[in-house]
Amino acid sequence: MEGLSGAVFATHTSPVTDFDVLVLGSGPGGQKAAIAAAKLERRVAIVERRDMIGGVCINTGTIPSKTLREAVLYLTGLTQRDMYGQSYRLKEDITVTDLTVRTRHVVGREVDVIRNQLARNRVTVLTGSGHFVDPHTVAVVDERGNEMKVTADKIIVATGTRPARPASVQFDDQTIIDSDGILQMDRVPDSMVVVGAGVIGIEYASMFAALGTKVTVVERRERMLDFCDLEVVEALKYHLRDLAVTFRFGETVAAVEKHPRGALTILESGKKIPASTVMYSAGRQGMTENLVLPAAGLAADDRGRITVDEFYRTSVPHIYAVGDVIGFPSLAATSMEQGRLAAYHACDEPVSGMNQLQPIGIYTIPEISFIGKTEDELTDSLIPFEVGVSRYRELARGQIIGDTYGMLKLLVSPEDRSLLGVHVFGTGATELIHIGQAVMGCGGTIDYLVDAVFNYPTLAESYKVAALDAVNKLRRVARITD
Numbered sequence: 474m475e476g477l478s479g480a481v482f483a484t485h486t487s488p489v490t491d492f493d494v495l496v497l498g499s500g501p502g503g504q505k506a507a508i509a510a511a512k513l514e515r516r517v518a519i520v521e522r523r524d525m526i527g528g529v530c531i532n533t534g535t536i537p538s539k540t541l542r543e544a545v546l547y548l549t550g551l552t553q554r555d556m557y558g559q560s561y562r563l564k565e566d567i568t569v570t571d572l573t574v575r576t577r578h579v580v581g582r583e584v585d586v587i588r589n590q591l592a593r594n595r596v597t598v599l600t601g602s603g604h605f606v607d608p609h610t611v612a613v614v615d616e617r618g619n620e621m622k623v624t625a626d627k628i629i630v631a632t633g634t635r636p637a638r639p640a641s642v643q644f645d646d647q648t649i650i651d652s653d654g655i656l657q658m659d660r661v662p663d664s665m666v667v668v669g670a671g672v673i674g675i676e677y678a679s680m681f682a683a684l685g686t687k688v689t690v691v692e693r694r695e696r697m698l699d700f701c702d703l704e705v706v707e708a709l710k711y712h713l714r715d716l717a718v719t720f721r722f723g724e725t726v727a728a729v730e731k732h733p734r735g736a737l738t739i740l741e742s743g744k745k746i747p748a749s750t751v752m753y754s755a756g757r758q759g760m761t762e763n764l765v766l767p768a769a770g771l772a773a774d775d776r777g778r779i780t781v782d783e784f785y786r787t788s789v790p791h792i793y794a795v796g797d798v799i800g801f802p803s804l805a806a807t808s809m810e811q812g813r814l815a816a817y818h819a820c821d822e823p824v825s826g827m828n829q830l831q832p833i834g835i836y837t838i839p840e841i842s843f844i845g846k847t848e849d850e851l852t853d854s855l856i857p858f859e860v861g862v863s864r865y866r867e868l869a870r871g872q873i874i875g876d877t878y879g880m881l882k883l884l885v886s887p888e889d890r891s892l893l894g895v896h897v898f899g900t901g902a903t904e905l906i907h908i909g910q911a912v913m914g915c916g917g918t919i920d921y922l923v924d925a926v927f928n929y930p931t932l933a934e935s936y937k938v939a940a941l942d943a944v945n946k947l948r949r950v951a952r953i954t955d
């Protein structure tokens with residue numbers, strides 16, 4: 474059942490409300506909330522705007538950007554150049570069409586998968602934009618302006634975010650764009666200024682640098698990705714500089730001027746950077762402005778975010794909020810889990826709360842992933858640790874795939890030999906991290922990794938090599954004090 478016409482609620486047995494659970498937004502948070510509630514045999518509906526099934530995640534964020542990255546890696550042949558020489562390319566003159574063909578294909582398939590999952594689980598899809606009429610009633614307005622009202626016992630807000638656009642910048646969606654605009658570009662620019670070295674900014678900076686675009690990254694702070702391991706970030710910066718990326722840290726953009734032949738980014742320090750395209754990656758704004766939150770007794774902060782408790786309940790207990798609209802960490806991965814947990818709580822199912830051990834994946838080129846603490850965090854908290862390192866160039870698999878720069882680092886407690894943190898840089902980092910997560914989550918030690926037999930030749934073997942390195946260092950300390 475889809476669209477406003479589909480909302481004929483004749484099948485209810487003496488319903489007080491039309492639905493048990495109504496979800497606003499079909500991104501990872503909303504989608505998993507709706508399916509979880511449906512699996513618990515609740516009457517569930519999800520409200521979503523036309524052409525946005527799957528949310529920002531599928532349509533403009535995670536999935537298109539990661540598919541674009543895959544297309545860039547494949548077409549540029551970047552990862553094969555160690556093997557076949559620096560001039561190796563699968564295709565010269567890569568066009569936007571070459572890149573978007575793959576993106577459109579994957580997005581189409583993913584939307585289909587989600588529609589199918591919702592249908593299979595009998596989740597009613599109400600197409601339109603939802604807003605509160607009162608704490609239990611939502612009006613859904615379709616693109617023709619038709620409005621219908623639906624009521625629900627529990628409501629889960631999962632409306633996500635949109636790119637924040639500083640008022641001082643004249644975005645034109647061609648020369649001066651935000652991260653949504655990347656997907657609408659009509660050509661691969663020869664030069665680009667990326668304003669903001671957050672995760673999204675730096676992921677796109679590395680993709681365009683790999684395509685041969687001359688990229689300048691401007692960041693107000695002195696460091697980028699300061700929540701990551703310093704050594705890993707240094708390695709990333711080295712690689713990006715090698716791809717002709719220029720970093721301007723500690724610099725603020727004063728103005729961006731549009732000219733017939735491109736844009737001029739003027740920094741407060743007086744520097745002027747010409748480029749064909751300027752991409753602003755200046756944070757995101759919660760999609761709450763059209764929700765009429767006061768009608769439900771709710772309010773958002775100045776960045777459009779809604780405050781929730783540990784069970785994702787807002788200040789109105791039957792209304793929940795999950796995903797990017799509640800702020801940090803604003804990842805698809807966590808949004809999904811928040812959605813499931815909120816739905817369980819709303820349906821009186823026991824919930825254990827969000828697992829605190831959460832991986833971070835950054836799809837730069839090369840990619841980064843970590844879990845647990847960084848060296849800086851441990852040092853600041855006066856927690857002693859030993860480091861075990863494995864370098865891909867010393868692994869047979871590293872040589873076979875031509876990744877000679879990758880590395881895996883284990884931070885180990887000298888007291889009980891448990892893992893305090895795992896940091897991976899290079900091919901497969903975002904997959905490899907889950908081995909460390911499993912060991913940490915199960916309270917394992919480096920001794921498990923030393924004793925385990927890994928497939929050979931694999932990158933996973935790096936865990937054993939790094940664990941042996943840490944054990945040897947711990948042994949050296951023990952010998953001296955014996």
Ligand SMILES: Cc1cc2nc3c(=O)[nH]c(=O)nc-3n(C[C@H](O)[C@H](O)[C@H](O)COP(=O)(O)OP(=O)(O)OC[C@H]3O[C@@H](n4cnc5c(N)ncnc54)[C@H](O)[C@@H]3O)c2cc1C
Nearest residue numbers: 498500501502528529530534603633796797803804805806
């Ligand atoms: C470029 C980019 C790359 C990213 N890469 C990654 C990554 O690699 N890994 C990762 O984990 N995360 C990544 N993210 C973050 C990830 O996309 C988000 O964390 C995730 O999409 C948030 O999910 P959500 O459930 O909050 O909803 P969203 O995906 O934000 O979707 C919200 C939905 O709500 C709908 N909506 C809004 N208002 C209304 C309304 N009034 N009525 C009905 N529907 C409404 C919108 O149309 C939208 O479809 C990336 C984000 C971006 C922008």
